[in-house]
Amino acid sequence: MCQPPILSDSAPPAPRLVGLDWGTSSLRAYLFAADGGVAERRAQRWEIQHLPAGRCAAAFLAIVGDWLARWPGLPVLAAGMVGSRTGWREVPYVACPADAAAIAVGIVRFASECGVVHLVPGLVQGGESADVMRGEETQILGALALEPALAADSLFVLPGTHCKWARVERGRLTSFTTYITGELFALLRDHSLLGRPARDSEGDGTAVTSGAFHRGLAVARASGPGGGTARLFTARSLFLAGDLAATDVLDYLSGLLVGDEVRSGLANLGTERPPCVVIGDEMLVARYRAAFAALGGGEVRAIDDTAPTGLWSIACAAGLVNVAGATG
């Protein structure tokens, strides 16, 4: 390969870090400039599960191989399910509560067949609220770097297949809870009796602002002390009664599930109401914003695309990049 010399006059300033946000379904790569800004970003679909060993290395080279060839020795930091048992190399969890420094200490330096890779550890919580996360800790640290005032006391909600509710107090991630709302929705949609009318219909999936979604939220709100699981079957009963169209069943179920998650999360908070921030894409944020409003959770803020900032913060805390005045 013909590579430009690193220090030629025409070359851009040398980057300082390659960051990877490597989840179960997507792989995003960031090339960081000396100021922590993202000079270039790439993404590809990816299924980390069910893949033969060796596929991680191939995917890694496919997405960032040219960067590493051009700038040999550039540090690489990866966060997410890539550090899980079914990922590239298992990284021991760091115990909660934890801050950026504790997470940086847990980084595993891994001599892969593609060169040295640093893997961000996930977080673990013990006891009867046993829980784990991988990747969300990086997104949360990114949000804290973007908005330092949130470090004092905030609640972060990260919707998805396994939605995380994480509390940050005095700069430390102190506790968190995983709701399997996204997975439950998919199970009910694809395999349950409740979802059958939608599977049999010509509907085009769910719509964020539909009346059926808000109706599901209202039923979750009115579910009483027993909670929303006692109301899931209403998706069937209302359909049988002709009171819920087949094409509205999924939106209704989405409202009921997200509403019940928010009901549960707010109930567990009790009277404490730290500022709440939803980290996610626009469509998910809209659903959670509506659920918080309907369930008495008030206004929530939204931040998106915090993973690169989080990767940079952790790299700084770990001394992987040598930048004066770095965040973290």
Next chain:
Amino acid sequence: MCQPPILSDSAPPAPRLVGLDWGTSSLRAYLFAADGGVAERRAQRWEIQHLPAGRCAAAFLAIVGDWLARWPGLPVLAAGMVGSRTGWREVPYVACPADAAAIAVGIVRFASECGVVHLVPGLVQGGESADVMRGEETQILGALALEPALAADSLFVLPGTHCKWARVERGRLTSFTTYITGELFALLRDHSLLGRPARDSEGDGTAVTSGAFHRGLAVARASGPGGGTARLFTARSLFLAGDLAATDVLDYLSGLLVGDEVRSGLANLGTERPPCVVIGDEMLVARYRAAFAALGGGEVRAIDDTAPTGLWSIACAAGLVNVAGATG
């Protein structure tokens, strides 16, 4: 066919009713004597869903055709999903609250290709607690006939794919709630990330009295105001931590789901605690009995095989059988 004459000296006393308990997965037939006792019973596996039209008639003849040939004109009463939209003939629901007389009034007399069949209506409940049942009303009426003292004020729990919690007050079924606990368990077992360790292991399914089941109950009990959905992911976290064996995951999930159902049902009862009766087979009763004990619901009674008595009661209330002093 050579049939014995009905009134020959050697013939048994002529029966008075053919009853069918016809659900989504099983079909049970009962031949009732004049005193309401079951002279003969038969059962077969059956999948009422996904079958072509006409299969109901064939199944009907296969299981009771010889009885009807021997005793022409014998009344036939069937309860359960056979009266649903996907059954033999859709029967309009009767609105709750309802007693045996109201249910008898809702019976549909249906001239099938196999002769006249009477179909028991299911019950419907409107409003934000919209719900339906088909078949359980017959089991509950059977329990009331077997134990008339329960008619004053009782809570009936009928475990299954779609578990029913039904309140009976002054002889009327006043309200009910469906929990999709059994379906959720099957979805999580067969399709979820949580169930994967069990699917990948050599385990032999669930055991009623296992420690993992009781552990799931304890986690449901300790789930706080947010409820057990906030704890489902612990099945994954504990497994990853090496704190829950792959072969224990399903029992743990079963305990968590049944425990959360009982938590929810008791919470919705508030301070009211009518006597509770579980109607079901021994294995399910054992699980619910343990859940009630763990969740502060106290002792529960158990009754099984109430459907035939319920069919007889409804037949009496409808005047289908001419028996002095019949129950119902």
